[in-house]
Amino acid sequence: MVIVEFLIKLSQGFGIGALALATGLLFGGIGRKIMARIQRRYGPPFTQNFMDLFKLLSKGSVSHGWAFDLGLVAGFAPMLAALMFLPIGPFTLLPSDSSLIMIVYLMMMAYLGMAMGVLASGNPNSAIGMSRALMLMVGYEVPFAAVIFSVYLFSKTGYLTQIVTQQAGGFMNWNIVKMPLGFLATEIALQGMLGEKPFDQAIAPAEIASGPMVELGGKYLGFGMIQHSVGLFLETGIVVDLFLGGAPNFWIFIAKQFVLYFIVILVDAILPRLRIHEATSFFWKLPLFLGILQAVIVIIQGGVLNV
């Protein structure tokens, strides 16, 4: 009985993974298309990312040793694992464990694994890229944490499923209305999380030869791409669950995610890249201020738990 249940969950998880990957790749392709149109180009077909991924997985590649391989898998697997706890529309694979902080930390493990892989290659460009990525992470995670904590206090729960449920009943119940400042901070942080301009210092192709990915080719780059696509789905999905009230079905969920991603792409299209320390300190100023202000407002409204 347990085994049957496990198999059902396994296949569902596989489905979610495939869905998230497909959505992520599609978003990436649409993003490229939008970007091209903003730049008055025709742009690649929106299925371009699928083709790229297929090509990458079928192309030859080099490995610098088993740590390199392990790192890439360790970058890919926890991201997929984190996905299993995300409420997607009405559906959550493992609802009882969908604690937000846990998802955030699982995502960090993905970054850690990825970092292990690319650093094992021994290329200084990947080391520089990784150091930039980590410094940027110190930037955007802090305001994001402030927002997460204010949502915790506001909702009095840490389960993402319950946070979604509490927002049921129309637009006015969404957290974006109740916590606009927090949403703003999150949106800025999201720009950094997705590594789009002006926060794409880690992957600076012209300076450090695409940073962490410098030694990745073929399936390794493919794994990186999967990780990025799933991460895109996951990160936008978290924001949707946190602020946009989740969704009654999968399509609306994707639509809401796309709205978020669309904003990110627009910002990406018009801004140049900041220097890394400017980017980090930027996150410590406006977004952090907004996040903390939001938390203070929540606390003043009586958000403190009775302990």
Added chain:
Amino acid sequence: MKTYNLAALLVGVPLLMAFSIPLFGFISKQLAKWITVLTLGFEFFFGLYIFFWHIYPFNVIMGNWVPPFGENLYIGPFATVLIILVSFVGLMISIYNLWSANHGDVVHFALLFLMFVGGSIGLISTGDIFNIFIFMEITGISSFALAAYGPERRALGGAFKYLVISSIGSTLYLFGVLLIYTQLGTLNIAEIAARISQTTSGLLTFAGILLVAGLAVEAELFPFNGWVPDTYTGAVNPVSATLSGIGSVGGIYVLFRILMTVFGKDGNFVSTYGNMDLMALVAILGSATVVIGELSALVQKNVKKMLAYSSMAQMGLVAIGFSIGSKLGAYAGVFQLVNHSIAKAMMFLILGVIVSFGIGEHIEDMKGLWYKSPFLTLAFTIGALSLLGLPLFGGFWSKFALVDASIQRGGWYDFVIAIVLFASVVEAFYYLRIVGYMFTSKPTSTDKIKVSISPAVPIVAFSILIVAIGIFPQIVGGISWNAAHELTDKMGGYVLNVIPTIVGH
């Protein structure tokens, strides 16, 4: 009044043997040294006998002239603990001398050494303030000569400085005694103590100041301690050990015998008769000594000089302990005195062994001693840690008691103890620095130091004693407590034991 005239041997035997040593010296130089050991062994076991059979407190009456008319020795708890201490340290140093004193006039060295220890025991046990002066001169003269002993020229300079300052001290002391005598017409401590309130207050204060100043020389209190660094550094190591482990004990004993028994006014906290509280004066002197001693030691690079300064600072601690005036304070003082004598004497002896192997006295020369001789390093560390007041070693309990006493007294003693503790941190720094040099660095030459049996015996004995006191503080605790009791209860503890019929005022 208990009497036990046989105890006159305590003073008589060492002096007699001292003056007969040249006779033995004709037979053999070794015999002269062994006579010292035997005599001091006798002293030590006599002291233990007195202690364990609870014979004390008692008087030794000379020629059946009862005090205050005759001269007497009074051996109370305080004297007992110090006699045991002094004879033990003396015994150990004399065993050490079997190995170390082998150049120059060995026979006269043994004579002087025995005379010094005998004088110190006399100083501790006598019941007459003029006899104190006499014994001070005996110890003084023998110690000047001892300090000048040795092949090094700097010994002469140190001895001369000691001679000059010590003479000033003796003179001041004699003036003080004179003033008291003009007032009361007696030299017996018990009688003076009982009638001290009959004196003119101003004159008494003046006498007290003279006495304090005179005795502070031997007790190594600032500003009368200028001789300490030079003399200790100049003298050969066993002599430094003797001066530090025995000489200063006598100085402190007399100082507080006079302040607390003679001048003392009973109360919760003993203070003195007269215009000013001499106990407070000594506390100030003690604090200044601690601070100056520790800070001077901090910047020293010569280990022996560092030990000398530290010795000074430790005596400051002892003085502070006594000057608190409570029973607990006196207890801390006695305890600290015991710990300091043992530890410091041992450290000087270790230094002597090290130096005899051609290693210098500079702190850099201590590098890598651990690799040359773990035994000496461990022993030195034990001594240092005991002086720092770290647990498992005797010093822990005395510092513990000292802080307790100070805080119990409260008031401005809180500041005193703050200063003391700060100075202790400084002390920890320089001692641990030496220990660090010993433990960390690899030596340039890796010749092992082979310590022969004669210097090893005292070092082992001292180490074991330090650790034993550290684990079982009761060893010193009980007798120190009795000594503290004697010091703080001047009528019951001292006067009535000497002259039962006297009426206090």
Added chain:
Amino acid sequence: MSEWTEIVDYFRGRSMWMLHYCTGCGAIELPPTMTSRWDMERFGITPMATPRQADILLITGYLAIKTLKRVIYTYEQMQAPKWVLGFGSCTINGGIYWDSYNVIERLDKYIPVDIYIAGCMPRPEAILDAFVKLKEMVQMGEAKGYEKYVKNYDWYKANQDKVLKRTSPVLKEIEKVTKIG
């Protein structure tokens, strides 16, 4: 199996990432090719930063002997399948440097070239044309220069040694070079 190969080849042709080795003046033609006017991204062709990620090695001009060595090194660092585009006359016959003592005349003596783009300079249209041609060749399974390199490695190596005056392979371990993917 051949259907699978066809599918793979189809997607490979639709997603070609390019490493441009800009040695000469030809590089000036690439920005218009990439940007709004000609927009090569619509064919799935994107510039890449490192040889590990790239499928196409685009050599845009004359190759001095010094640069040739780097080109070979870069080519060998790329992973199969990989294609080389020789851009401009210089890669075909030395161009205006035809008689220079330290410029090679024919690139395909040293590494296999799949397509040459003639002209001095070739216009962006020509470049795009080459890309499209390459795409077709890939999808037809015709662009197999990288296999030729492995098969005829001794010949290429001899030619390389002649100009580079060195005997050891650039990547040291010869069996690694002569093995595909």
Added chain:
Amino acid sequence: MNSLLALLIVPVIGSAAAAVLQRYRLVERLITFLTFSVTFLFLFEIKIGDILTWHLDFLGKNLEMGLQITPLSIFMLYMTIAFGIVLTFYNLSERSKMKGFLLLLTLAASNWIFMSTDLIGFFFAWELMGWSSILMIFGGKREEESRHGALYYAMMSIGGSYSMLIGIFLLSNLTGTFSIQSNVSYLTLILGLHPWWVLGIVSLFFVAFMVKSGIFPFHTWVPHTYGEAPDGFVPYLSSVMSKYGVYGFLIFLPLTSGAHVPSVLGLAWPNYVLLWFGSVTAVAGSVLAFMQDDVKKLFAYSSFSNLGFILAAIALFTPIGLTAGMFHAFNHLLFNGAIFITVIAVISKVGTTRMSEMGGIWQKMPLTFLTFFVGIAAAAGIPPFAGFGSKWMIFQAMISHGLIFATVLLFFASIASFLYLMRAFHAIFLGQLSHKYDNVKEVSAIGKITEVFLLGALIFFGILPGFVLDPINSIVNSFGLKPLPTSGYEYINGFFSSINMVSIFIVVIVTFIFGFALFAVVAKHKKVPQEDNYTAGQIPQDWNLTPEMYQFSYDFYEPMDKELAPFLKVKIDGFFKGFGESVEYIGEAIKEIFTGNVQIYTYLAVGGLVIFVIAGWVVW
């Protein structure tokens, strides 16, 4: 023999034996290991509530001293001794200069600290632990630096102890007893009447604890000392010895849980202040850590950053705060031990502590590399390893009080910990392998066993935290608080959600399997050496490029320095050093009194006498 007494006596006997036999290194190490093991066996004999008292005839009183087992003390004892066994087992194969007899003395002191019912015994053990560890640090590899480190530690530690000593006597003079229990309850009693007075005394104690745990602003000794201590001792120093301060805090924290003190956000303000000390420590530790190039210093800062987390959590003194703090103390012991043991394994092989000189060691020491990886994953708080649960609970405990600023600071510290962990990970294990280290070998069999054990423990306690949380709950209960609900060994319960660690573990494992399967199915790869690397077309050999030149690890986070420069200007280290220097300067001046000229001495003596006479006789 009474088992409580055995916990003190056995290490001391072992210590004596080790001291005598210290010439035979292997025998000494074996004795150390066996003594730890035997001590651990005696732990099974004792149970909560065991008590042993004796009387000490001292200070003229008949003082009652004693040992007692509380839930807290037994937790601490198990934790520390078990870790000691692992460490001494590991050290069997290491050639570090650790002196076993000092470690065993520290063990005796440590056991006494955790069991003592009276302040005399507590202080005795505290000082014993202090000096034995100081002497141990003298054995470091670099002579000058280790001496400096040990002395720095000694000064801070002894200063702290004296502060505690004064506190002890101020207390005992009030209550007339040295019993910890009665003193604490007395303080609780008079807290309402004389809050300032009580806080004054308690803060005297806290200074000692803060020094020992390395809490800001008394943290300055930590990097100097950890960085220079003998390799074999550093894990003990950072994992075990830093917990003494935590234990000390826990003794006195129940005081302020009464409602007599003004409160901030439902938190008694002394707790609030402590919490801020903890938070600042966490941040300062993290920030300073990622700027280090010396690996031992880096993890020294890391260690005190984690102590900041623990202090912040226990300062809350709520059930969840206490649970989180104790849990983190346990986890810190575990992952810090794993990290430091692997780090010293590497150091002993490569012979340097500078990370910029290492790199690529993973190829040579794969097991060490994996252990380190799991260790840093746990340190970063990544599920499903030990370390996640406690950090997550700390955040919940903080935020449930509405302490948003402190929480964000802590979260910042937590994220910054990624930076320094990755830096160490990269610089030591990843990246280019220098040819210097071509002959480096994996650790010996003993080392491998240790590492596998630690690896297993990190995963085991990560997925089954209940084995730690159960004893912690009884600790919480013993403090009179209501423990968190328990629902099974695999659950971590918090305010906002409860997490099933086993399910996370399974999910992660399944995804890993899936990942490897996918990895194996798609196109093949070929293995290339690390020299075959992207170099923008340059051929490394032609340029005499060596692997170490191609390794970027020096000044890894240089851009960050610019941003943090204003904060780094605050140099507390400089304050303590400057203080020391000025003391030395004064000493230099005072020394001049003793010129060696007898005339001066005479003038001094006579001058002193004259002043006394004038001041005392005439004026007084």
